[in-house]
Structures are given as structure tokens and as C-alpha cells.
Amino acid sequence: xxxxxxxxxxxxRDLIAYALGKAARLALxxxxxxxxxxxxxxxxxxxxxxxxxxxxxxxxxxxAMRRSMGTDRGLATQFAEWALGLARLDLGASLVSKExxxxxxxxxxxxxxxxxxxxxxxxxxxxxxxxxxSATRKGGAADGAIxxxxxxxxxxxxxxxxxxxxxxxxxxxPIFPLFGGKxxxxxxxxxxxxxxxxxxxxxxxxxxxxxxxxxxxxVVAARAKxxxxxxxxxxxxxxxxxxxxxxxxxxxFGALFGGAVVVEQVFSLPGLGRLALTAVAQRDFPLVQxxxxxxxxxxxCASFLADLAxxxxxxxxxxxAR
Amino acid sequence: xxxGAILSIRGxxxxxxxxxxxxxxxxxxxxxxxxxxxxxxxxxxxxSGKSSCFLAPLGLYAARPSIRGSFRFEGRELVGLGExxxxxxxxxxxxxxxxxxxxxxxxSMRVGRQIAETIAIxxxxxxxxxxxxxxxxxxxxxxxxxxxxxxxxxEPDRVLAAYPRELSGGMCQRAMxxxxxxxxxxxxxxxxxxxxxxxGLKRGIERLLRSLADERGLAVVYISHDPASVRRxxxxxxxxxxxxxxxxxxxR
Numbered sequence: 001x002x003x004x005x006x007x008x009x010x011x012x013r014d015l016i017a018y019a020l021g022k023a024a025r026l027a028l029x030x031x032x033x034x035x036x037x038x039x040x041x042x043x044x045x046x047x048x049x050x051x052x053x054x055x056x057x058x059x060x061x062x063x064a065m066r067r068s069m070g071t072d073r074g075l076a077t078q079f080a081e082w083a084l085g086l087a088r089l090d091l092g093a094s095l096v097s098k099e100x101x102x103x104x105x106x107x108x109x110x111x112x113x114x115x116x117x118x119x120x121x122x123x124x125x126x127x128x129x130x131x132x133x134s135a136t137r138k139g140g141a142a143d144g145a146i147x148x149x150x151x152x153x154x155x156x157x158x159x160x161x162x163x164x165x166x167x168x169x170x171x172x173x174p175i176f177p178l179f180g181g182k183x184x185x186x187x188x189x190x191x192x193x194x195x196x197x198x199x200x201x202x203x204x205x206x207x208x209x210x211x212x213x214x215x216x217x218x219v220v221a222a223r224a225k226x227x228x229x230x231x232x233x234x235x236x237x238x239x240x241x242x243x244x245x246x247x248x249x250x251x252x253f254g255a256l257f258g259g260a261v262v263v264e265q266v267f268s269l270p271g272l273g274r275l276a277l278t279a280v281a282q283r284d285f286p287l288v289q290x291x292x293x294x295x296x297x298x299x300x301c302a303s304f305l306a307d308l309a310x311x312x313x314x315x316x317x318x319x320x321a322r
Numbered sequence: 323x324x325x326g327a328i329l330s331i332r333g334x335x336x337x338x339x340x341x342x343x344x345x346x347x348x349x350x351x352x353x354x355x356x357x358x359x360x361x362x363x364x365x366x367x368x369x370s371g372k373s374s375c376f377l378a379p380l381g382l383y384a385a386r387p388s389i390r391g392s393f394r395f396e397g398r399e400l401v402g403l404g405e406x407x408x409x410x411x412x413x414x415x416x417x418x419x420x421x422x423x424x425x426x427x428x429x430s431m432r433v434g435r436q437i438a439e440t441i442a443i444x445x446x447x448x449x450x451x452x453x454x455x456x457x458x459x460x461x462x463x464x465x466x467x468x469x470x471x472x473x474x475x476x477e478p479d480r481v482l483a484a485y486p487r488e489l490s491g492g493m494c495q496r497a498m499x500x501x502x503x504x505x506x507x508x509x510x511x512x513x514x515x516x517x518x519x520x521x522g523l524k525r526g527i528e529r530l531l532r533s534l535a536d537e538r539g540l541a542v543v544y545i546s547h548d549p550a551s552v553r554r555x556x557x558x559x560x561x562x563x564x565x566x567x568x569x570x571x572x573x574r
Contacts, residue, residue: 220382221426226413226443226505229405235439236428314430315485 015311022307026300033296034086037289038079047071048095048283069095071285082289091290096282101290104275109294112264112271115187116256119195124249126199131206131245135214136233146207150200158259162193162266179268190267194259198252205248209241216240243310250306254299328541329356329416329509334391334401336371336378336565348374348387349565356509356541361532362571363544363552366562372545374565376511380416381408395509414444417507421514423494427486433497434482437469438462440504469500473530492523499530509541510534516551528555 049065050057057065066072085092091101134146156164169189170178177186213219214237222232261273272291279287336349349371356362364372377383379393379400393400395415400408420426428436441462463482470478473496486494495515502510512531516524532555534540546552552559553574560570 215384217420217422217425218428220377221418221420222428223409224380224382224412224418224420225440225501226409227439228409236431240428240430 011315015308018311019308022304026304029300030293030297034083034289034293037292037296038082040292041283041285041288042075044280044283044288046283048285051283052096071095082286086293091293092286094279094284094287096284096287101286104287105272105290105294108270108272108275111187111269112257112260112273114184115190115194115260115264115269115271116253118184118187118191119198119256120249120253122191122195123198123202123252126195127202128206128245130199131203132210132233132238134203135207135210136230138211146203150203153196153200156196158193158197159262159266161196162190162263165189165193166267186267186269190263190269193266194256194263198249198256201252202245202248206241206245209244210237213237213241240314242313246310246313247303247306250303250309251299253302253306254295257295257298326357327355328358328396329354329543330392330394331355331375331379332392332394334375334379334389334393336374336387336389338385338387345388347565348378352391352562352565352567354560354567355571356543358508358541359535359539360557361535361542361544361555362558362560363546363556364560364562365546365549365552366568368547370562371565372547372562373513375562376416376418376513376543376545380412380418381405382412413440413505413507415507416509416511417502417505419495419499419502419510419512419515422518423491423498424486426498427494427501429486431485432482433484433486433489433494433501434463434466437466437482437497437501437504440501441465444505466500466504469503470497472503473497473500474526475500492519492526495519495523495527496530499527499534503534507540509543511543511545513545514547515544517546517548524551525554531555 047062047066049062049069049071052069053062053065063072070078082092089102091105093100094104097104130146130150134143137143153161166178166189169176176189179186210233214233216237219232219237222236223229227235257272260271261277263269264271264273265277272294276288276291276295278284279291331352331354334349334352334354336347338346338348340346352371352375354362354364354375364375366372374387378387378389381403389401391401395411398411400411403411427433438459445462466482467478470481475481475493475496481489481493481497486497489497495518499515510531515531516527519527528551531542531544535542535557544552544555556574558571558573560572561568
């Protein structure tokens, strides 16, 4: 009994050491992204002061605008100021509206988070069962149909699918709103548009991982002890096939925020994606940087959590599986 | 000749369809009997068809080979049965123990849960057989513990709580035998069950299989490529070569 406790304690210690290592890498990623976000925003052609003052403004007015925005100072000074703020979790103020960037992001964040969660849930609810079904019916008609559907979903860009969905289910059969509101119903079509290609990728990944597992000896043994093919697949092969699927879902979740930029535009949803797009158009450097850092933090956290989840999903494997 | 035989194989032929459409013959005219309380060994080099005699009729191959001849278990013909019926015989009628327990246990499930799963399968198939107190999680746990003890493992709780990789090869093989016994089978097929275990532990597993036949009256088919091991365990020995029964059965 005590030896069993000890084995459990060792498993926990392993998991904690693993989590700490991942957290350190997460911090490094965010630091690198912060530098890149700053540099890329400055590389963009265009001048926020010129945009704000108008193209026909006098040079003196533009210069005054630059001074008031603080973009007349050296790049190093600007970066140091921003980085110090970032370390205190202060993202600075928008050049255009003068509002705090953190406030602007906080206002838009919940909508995009809901959209991403919904799209992610949709992708998993569709991808896992379809992947399992096509693996257990490999070579059959269902497998072929699922392969065709997933190729279709992968080749349709999100914005195009979004427009089709709007035409179909908001115009022709008006069961969903045409313009974005704040309720869940108005998020259904955007989530479908955003999650469709992810669902297809998860279907593929699940199918591949399941086929690998289905050819394992333990599946033969599970059937030898009296489970049917489908029971052996669901109870044993599926759980061993999960880690790569969870990893992919985590990576996808981070990327969903990037995909939201386009889909929010199509569905006119006031989310983080549209905020970032407007910020880029206005060369609002602090806001662009703030959005990029938030995207990066979310993407890193999602893949970090997915790593933890997939490590936990295969408890008997230990470090070798990572 | 089939008097008292729990398993009787007659004229079993097996063909594997290959990718290019050529038929690959695997078994030709195999006769074999297994009796309760007896260990009947099959010896032969690898690829001689020893395992195929049992895996194919039980429907355990991924590719469906074509089978002819007869494979009667407790008087019932298995050749020609569908997957549903075969599934009901596997585990509770005929159980199997494989060569490398680490690969034949689900690596991400605790040993105890895998054994309990087998007990639950057996329970599900005996609607009247078990008294009410014999069912349920706790009862399955107790039964699993008892099974672990019966295969000569101490610390049953530790074994049941472990993942397969956390057990030594010998312990894992004994746990696999315990799992096979969980379905209360009448016939146990030990497919190279001692081949992956090192020499010292091998004797222990051999004695355990022997005692299952002697004490529980189980019919044991002992598949091996090791003649010395077979001499220690078996009551009867048959030799296979190139998909045919080459010699035997000899009584020992």
C-alpha cells in the first residue's frame, strides 16, 4: 500500500517538474513575442501622427501630433517604456483614443473568448467522433464520405464559409441573426465558420492516431477478453489516441484568436479581432502591440494546458510520451 | 478420439488473402484436442501456424482469413460463426494469455481496472449465474484481489493500482493470467506466455499454468517454441511445422 503511495507521489512530482519547465518556456515565449510585436508595429509603413492629423495637415501640426503621441522619441526609449510597463502588466494607452489599452482589450475580450470556446467545442464534438468512426470503418463508405467532407472543410476559407452560412441561415432561412449581437445565438454561425477547418483537422488527426492504436496488441487482447471491436476501440484505443489530438486542439485554440480577425469582420462582431484590425489600420502602435501580446499569451497558455492535459491523459506512459 | 475433449479441431485449413490477390496458405489439415485438467502443448518454429490455429477461429485477426474445417468448443462449431457470437465465447469460454504482457495490456489503464473490466464482461454474460452480492464495483475489486493472490502475487492492492509499465515483466505476466482467469474460462490458451520472461521467472509461470490445469481443472493449450519448457509443463505434446501437424500428440 505504501509503495503504491510512493509511486503516486513520484508521478505527481514528475508532473510538477514538467509543469514548471513548461511555465519557464512560456515566459520566454512571451518575452520574444513582446520584442517582435514592438518591432513589427514599427516596421509597418505609415505614421500614426500623419493618419491622425490627416494627409493634408501642415508639417508643423504633424510634428506636434508626434510629440503628443510620444512617437518623436527614439525607438529605444519607446521600447524601454513599453517593456517596463508590460512587466507591470500595463499595456500603455491608445495613441488614437487615449484610452488604456488594457481597458479596450478587456471590453472586447469576452466576446472573442466565447467565440473561440464555441468554435473549439464544435471542432472537438465533430472531429473526435468522426475521426473515430472513420478509423473503425477504414476503407468503407463512411470513411470515404468523412474524408471528402474534411477535405471540403479544409479547402474552404473561413470568411467564404462565413458568407455562405450567412446567406443560408440568416438570409434564405432566417434562423440566426445577420448582424452580430451579444447573445449566444449570434455566435453560432461565426463559430461554425471559424471551427469547420479545425474540425476537419481534428478528424484527420483522430483517425490517424486511432488507426495506430487499433493495430496495437492490447486491442487484440481487449477483444480476446470479450469486448467487441467497437468496445475495444472506444474503451481502449480512443483513450490512447487522445494525446496528439488534445495537443492539436490546444494549438488550434490559440490560432482561433487569429482566425477571429477575419470572421469577426464578416459577421460584424465587436470582438478582439476587429479591434486589432482597426488598430493596424490606424497605426495605433500600443494597441497593436497589446493585441499581439494577448494573442501570444493565449496561444502559449492553450498549448501549455494542452500539453498538461495530454500528459495527464496517458498516465501509464510517463515521460517517454512527451 | 474426441472423448472428453473440450476443444476439438479437425481438418482446419486457413488461407490469408494477400494484397496482390494470391492466396497464402497458413494451415493445412490441422487436428488437435484439448481436455479439461490437461496441458496440451504445441511446439514449432515461429511462423509454423501455432497461434493461427486459435487466433483465426476466434476472429482475432484484423484481416479476415478464410477458414475451413472444424473448430468445436464444448460441442459448438465456431467456424462460420459471426463476430457477435464469437465475442460471447472469447474471454468467458476461451481466454488467452499472450507473449509480452506489456504490449498486451492497455498501457494507460490501471491493471485493476482492466481486470475489473473482464470480471464485468463475465458478469454481464451470466444473467442468473451470480448472486446479487457478487456484482458491483466493490465485489469486483474483492474478486480482482483474490485473483491476483491466486496467481501468486503478494501486495494485490499495489498490483491493482499500478499501470502495466510499473510492474516487472514476471509480475505483469502473472497479472495477465489473473485477467484471463477473471472471465472464468474453461479453456486457456497460453500463446508463448513464458517466452518474454527471463529464465528464473519462467519456471514460476510454468508451475502456475500447470497448477491451473491440476487444481482448477482448466484445459490449457501451451504454445511454445521451447522444447525444454514444454517437457516441464505438458501432458501431451504436438509438433507443428509449415502449417501442418508434424508429429504427435504424444502423451508424456
